[in-house]
Amino acid sequence: MIGLVFGTLLLVGSSPFGAGAGGREPRVVAFAMVGLNVVLALITFLKGKLTVGMLSVFVPLLGFVTAFRIAKPMSLWARRFYSGNEAKLKRAQHRYGEDATLRRLRTRFEDVVGGVPSLSMGMGLRMEVVGGRLAIRMEPAADQSVGDEA
DSSP, X not given: OHHHHHHHHHHHSSSGGGTTTTOHHHHHHHHHHHHHHHXXXXXXXXXXXXHHHHHHHHOXXXXXXXXXXXXXXXXXXXXXXXXXXXXXXXXXXXXXXXXXXXXXXXXXXXXXXXXXXXXEEETTEEEEEETTEEEEEEOOOTTOOTTOOO
């Protein structure tokens, strides 16, 4: 949706990419290029690649390349077009599965930027999964010893 809005803003703009100064033909060519970028970006969005789809609105060759690459397995594109094609579905699951190289690299990058996630929150609170649900429990403070009263 956001990519469509960006593309529409580019099309509605009075002079996208500085076109229009030389007459009607350059403006038509510019509108056609922006329209093609928007269509390729929409295909990329349908394939489940949201970040690359946003970039492909503004970078023409990126949209062209990503529109022809394989979709993520749970995307709308994969559910619609890969349901009868097991080979493509398996390729998508292999490329975007939990043990895929791209997933590991993304997790490492997120850990470097945001820190490695932990279940300890400090302040005597601890998070744990109990019976499939997340539970927060109070722990005794580190300086208090249990059963040590004066």
